Amino acid sequence: MKKGLSDKVVGLKPSGIRKFFDIAATMKDVISLGIGEPDFDTPQPIIQAGIEALRRGETHYTSNHGLLVLRQAVADHLKWLYGIKYFAQNEIVMTVGVSEALYLVFTAILNPGDEVIIPTPCFVSYQAEVILAGGEPVEVATFAEDGFVPRIENIEAAITERTRVIFIGSPSNPTGAVYSREFLAQLADLAEKHDLIVVSDEIYDRLVYGVEHVCFASLPNMYKRTILLGGFSKAYAMTGWRIGYVAGPQEYVDAMVRVHQYTIMSAPTVSQYAALSALMIGEPYLQEMLAEYDRRRKLVYTSLNAMGLPTFEPKGAFYAFPDLRQTGLSDDDFCFRLLEEERVAIVPGNSFGFAGMGFARVSYATSYEKLEMALERMANFVRKLNG
Numbered sequence: 088m089k090k091g092l093s094d095k096v097v098g099l100k101p102s103g104i105r106k107f108f109d110i111a112a113t114m115k116d117v118i119s120l121g122i123g124e125p126d127f128d129t130p131q132p133i134i135q136a137g138i139e140a141l142r143r144g145e146t147h148y149t150s151n152h153g154l155l156v157l158r159q160a161v162a163d164h165l166k167w168l169y170g171i172k173y174f175a176q177n178e179i180v181m182t183v184g185v186s187e188a189l190y191l192v193f194t195a196i197l198n199p200g201d202e203v204i205i206p207t208p209c210f211v212s213y214q215a216e217v218i219l220a221g222g223e224p225v226e227v228a229t230f231a232e233d234g235f236v237p238r239i240e241n242i243e244a245a246i247t248e249r250t251r252v253i254f255i256g257s258p259s260n261p262t263g264a265v266y267s268r269e270f271l272a273q274l275a276d277l278a279e280k281h282d283l284i285v286v287s288d289e290i291y292d293r294l295v296y297g298v299e300h301v302c303f304a305s306l307p308n309m310y311k312r313t314i315l316l317g318g319f320s321k322a323y324a325m326t327g328w329r330i331g332y333v334a335g336p337q338e339y340v341d342a343m344v345r346v347h348q349y350t351i352m353s354a355p356t357v358s359q360y361a362a363l364s365a366l367m368i369g370e371p372y373l374q375e376m377l378a379e380y381d382r383r384r385k386l387v388y389t390s391l392n393a394m395g396l397p398t399f400e401p402k403g404a405f406y407a408f409p410d411l412r413q414t415g416l417s418d419d420d421f422c423f424r425l426l427e428e429e430r431v432a433i434v435p436g437n438s439f440g441f442a443g444m445g446f447a448r449v450s451y452a453t454s455y456e457k458l459e460m461a462l463e464r465m466a467n468f469v470r471k472l473n474g
């Protein structure tokens with residue numbers, strides 16, 4: 088028997104987050120600020136809608152695109168939020184979270200060697216999904232002094248003959264950056280000038296604090312060249328339901344559905360019903376969770392700065408991204424020692440791309456009390472480092 092694995096898979100780096108949490112899991116009394124998912128359970132009425140769907144016998148496949156009534160609700164929701172109009176029939180497909188949406192979009196549009204420009208630090212799956220689809224990720228560094236918004240000239244400088252896509256993720260995991268309308272308008276001009284597709288991961292669109300989230304597809308002329316990825320995991324605390332969507336021009340959605348029908352068939356039916364309920368009745372629960380995230384955000388951001396770790400004020404998602412460089416430790420060393428000596432788990436910034444080196448991701452999707460305790464331990468650790 089011939090043995091061997093795909094070069095593409097062998098070449099994938101194991102996720103830094105996993106490696107770190109495997110170690111943390113073997114220790115006692117660890118407070119984890121490492122998780123990228125809401126600590127809240129799914130709101131009860133949404134769970135109830137899922138249970139009722141099962142009791143009604145909604146235990147079968149749906150159409151490959153997903154339930155039409157749900158796609159219509161997603162379309163209505165996007166119209167309500169951003170004034171953008173998608174046709175439920177053929178411009179939206181329900182997916183197994185944004186994770187599957189990433190797989191679909193790159194598999195459907197990339198040819199071998201096509202380049203995808205990705206501002207980093209970024210969510211760990213972006214580069215991997217591009218590589219798995221045969222493309223090449225091209226990282227463009229963003230900097231704390233710019234609030235982790237890319238410099239437009241650096242994006243333009245990264246464009247080559249082979250560039251196919253500019254990928255954006257705003258609000259950002261791991262930095263908490265939210266791209267402004269002005270920046271996105273410049274990006275739109277660039278996409279137009281170089282005739283590029285923009286794939287926009289907007290999974291954190293509802294988690295913004297005092298700033299506007301701009302849906303890239305809603306900018307003038309951008310609908311036709313944007314593929315929008317959205318989901319329910321973060322806003323409605325529904326990570327385990329595994330439900331999200333892609334919206335875009337029919338030509339792209341048709342291609343993605345072709346991949347989806349052979350790999351997934353249809354997103355989980357029970358989760359589609361729960362997602363429908365989230366769109367119908369989820370708003371007050373979302374607002375309640377948002378207010379609590381905001382309270383924690385202020386605590387985390389002020390405490391990190393006060394202990395001497397310069398931290399840019401996050402405007403979205405539920406992460407802060409402190410700068411560790413002044414401590415003299417690498418981000419890996421800082422995080423490993425913090426875990427060993429103070430039992431607090433945060434994620435080394437280099438897990439999110441080379442531009443994250445020297446930083447760490449601190450998630451505030453954890454209770455206020457635990458955050459206070461963890462921040463106290465971190466402050467102790469930094470004091471010890473400073474001698």
Ligand SMILES: Cc1ncc(COP(=O)(O)O)c(C=O)c1O
Binds near residue numbers: 186210260288290319
């Ligand atoms: C920026 C970003 N995109 C996509 C995902 C994947 O989300 P899901 O597959 O649960 O929809 C995550 C999860 O952490 C994320 O942070």
